Amino acid sequence: MEDLAQSLNEISAELATLTPDFALEIRSDLGENGALIVSAEGIELVFPIVSQIVESAPEFPNIDAIAFRQPRSDLATFELQVDGIATMRARDVGFLPFGYSAHDQTIAIVLVHDLFSGPRREQAVQAGFLLLDASIGEVRVTEELGQIDFVSPQEFEQLGGHQIDLLPLSALGAELERVRSEMEKTEPPLRMEKTMTDDEKIAAWNALVLNADETYRDGTGERRAAAIAAVYMGGANRGGINSFLTDSPDLAAQDVLDALETLGATVAAGQLRTILDELGDPLPAATPEERWDQLETLWTDNLDVFDVLTEAADKDLLAALERHVERNLDYYLIRTTDSATP
Numbered sequence: 001m002e003d004l005a006q007s008l009n010e011i012s013a014e015l016a017t018l019t020p021d022f023a024l025e026i027r028s029d030l031g032e033n034g035a036l037i038v039s040a041e042g043i044e045l046v047f048p049i050v051s052q053i054v055e056s057a058p059e060f061p062n063i064d065a066i067a068f069r070q071p072r073s074d075l076a077t078f079e080l081q082v083d084g085i086a087t088m089r090a091r092d093v094g095f096l097p098f099g100y101s102a103h104d105q106t107i108a109i110v111l112v113h114d115l116f117s118g119p120r121r122e123q124a125v126q127a128g129f130l131l132l133d134a135s136i137g138e139v140r141v142t143e144e145l146g147q148i149d150f151v152s153p154q155e156f157e158q159l160g161g162h163q164i165d166l167l168p169l170s171a172l173g174a175e176l177e178r179v180r181s182e183m184e185k186t187e188p189p190l191r192m193e194k195t196m197t198d199d200e201k202i203a204a205w206n207a208l209v210l211n212a213d214e215t216y217r218d219g220t221g222e223r224r225a226a227a228i229a230a231v232y233m234g235g236a237n238r239g240g241i242n243s244f245l246t247d248s249p250d251l252a253a254q255d256v257l258d259a260l261e262t263l264g265a266t267v268a269a270g271q272l273r274t275i276l277d278e279l280g281d282p283l284p285a286a287t288p289e290e291r292w293d294q295l296e297t298l299w300t301d302n303l304d305v306f307d308v309l310t311e312a313a314d315k316d317l318l319a320a321l322e323r324h325v326e327r328n329l330d331y332y333l334i335r336t337t338d339s340a341t342p
Contacts (some may be wrong), residue, residue: 023037023038023039023041024036024037024038024039025037025039025069026063027066027070029072029073029074030064030066030070034063035063035064035065035066036063036064036065036066037066037068037069037070038050038053038054038057038065038066038067038068039068039069039133039138040067040068040138041311041314041315042129042133042138042141042142042315043142043315043318043319043322044142044143044322045201045202045205045318045322047068047139047142048202050067050068051067053067054066054067068137068138068139069130069133069134069137069138070137070138071134071135071136071137071173072134072135075090075091075134075135075169075170076090076091076170077089077090077091078090078131078134080127080130080131082115082120082123082124082127083120083123085120086115086120086124088113088115088124088127088128088131090131090134090135090169090170091168091169091170092113093111093112093113093128093131093168093169094111094112094113094163094166094167094168094169095109095110095111095112095166095167095168095169095172095175096109096110096112096161096165096166096167097109097175097176097179098110099146099147100179100180100183101146104146105144105180106143106144106145106146107144107145107146107176107179107180108145108146108147108148108149109145109147109148109149109172110148110149110150110151110156110161111128111132111148111149111150111151112151112152112153112156112161112163112166113128113150113152113153114152114153115127115152116128116150116151116152116155117151117152117154117155118152121150122267122270122271122310122312122313123310124150125150125267125312126310126311126312128148128150129141129148129311129312129315131169132145132148132169132172134169135169135170135172135173136172136173136176140173140176144176144180145176200329200333201325203332203333204325204328204329204332204333205321205322205325205332207332207333208226208227208230208321208324208325208332209230209234211227212226212227212228212230212231212234213227213231214227215227216228216231216251217250222262222263222324222328223328223331224259225258225259225260225262225263226259226263226321226324226325226328228251228255228256228259229256229259229260229263229265229268229317229320229321230321231248231251232244232256232259232260232268232272232317233268233309233314233317233318233321235247235248236308236309237309237314240307240308240309241271241272241275241306241307241308241309242295242299242303242307245283245291245295246291246292246295249285249286249287249288249290249291249292250285251285252282252283252284252285253272253276253282253283253284254276254282254283254284255285256272257269257272257273257276260272260317260320263317263320263321263323263324264320264323265313265316265317265319265320265321266316267310267312267313267315267316267317268309268313268314268316268317268320270313271306271309271310271313274306275303275306278300278302278303278306279298279299279303280298281294281298
């Protein structure tokens with residue numbers, strides 16, 4: 001066990017130097033003695049990094065290292081704790097496909113469960129993503145699913161749905177194949193004229209992140225919004241949202257919220273909006289001393305639960321930034337070239 005713990009620490013440390021977006025999990029239901037899962041948290045840009053780390057990982061006695069969350073054979077009895085109180089069982093979550101994107105061949109689905117509405121919604125949405133991974137695996141969730149809506153049964157019916165039509169999560173894989181097969185019969189898939197290679201994705205992403213401080217001060221439009229969002233994501237993941245707000249007094253909190261909404265990162269925007277509502281102050285741009293005093297006065301212990309960017313918000317924001325980079329690939333690749341020029 002000491003060797004395993006040391007190896008886990010080594011893998012964790014190596015991953016942390018490459019990306020903050022990963023998770024290590026022990027799965028007792030895989031193999032004879034269980035398996036170590038290295039997850040990219042559903043972030044496609046991180047997939048090559050995780051694969052590389054797992055391929056070079058040391059061999060553990062009696063346990064295998066596996067890249068990405070795998071489908072669970074015990075899905076019928078699998079359940080997760082939500083907020084340490086409520087339980088979400090996989091068999092109690094229904095889904096229904098409602099759209100297909102010919103552009104990237106992804107399928108939109110709606111997930112339905114009581115906990116997707118109410119005070120535990122954010123934690124329930126995080127559990128919902130994990131249940132999707134448990135159903136068809138992290139790779140398929142990332143590559144095959146597009147828009148994912150999380151609603152309560154009441155909200156589902158208000159949208160015109162009928163609970164009798166809902167399918168169990170155990171049928172998700174087969175249903176995705178059925179929908180894709182039907183759509184391919186009716187219309188040929190559309191392909192982007194330019195498809196990003198892994199190297200281009202990473203280079204463009206790095207150009208966004210490395211130039212974010214400069215861009216959010218001097219840029220305009222969606223690119224400024226993306227720069228602000230990238231700075232926010234980095235700061236919030238490093239030290240928490242309180243720390244980000246304290247360390248970025250030149251940014252009005254409303255500008256950050258507007259940037260998240262501009263990019264379509266609605267979950268991340270919702271978490272920040274909740275904090276600002278609780279603070280009761282829009283936190284305009286200020287001097288470092290003024291911002292420090294504001295947060296010292298307004299931030300209460302009740303807000304600590306919101307200080308960490310939730311997994312759902314992190315995924316939501318990362319996906320929004322990835323979509324932005326795809327739309328502006330040429331621009332960011334040029335920025336990469338400019339940055340490399342002495």
